[in-house]
Amino acid sequence: MAAAFEPLQARRSRHRAAPDIPVPNTAGRPGAYTGSYGQLRLDWTIDRATSFAIGAVHFAIGDALRNAGGHDSNYLGIEIKRGW
16 A cells, blocks of 8 residues: 655746656646645565466545646556576
């Protein structure tokens, strides 16, 4: 399980979305708090060459992104790895 919070570094900077795309209407506006997230990830080694993982993330946005028209988001990821 993980949690984090993401403040804006400089007052005149824009907030950015992955992969480093500026979010419109955030430069020069008050509010440095972009949001926080919680993450749950389960990993399972099936055998020495195969692993499986499932993860869920909830990102609760702060006022800086909400005022720019953003909304909370959720993510579910499933991963299967096979090596030799």
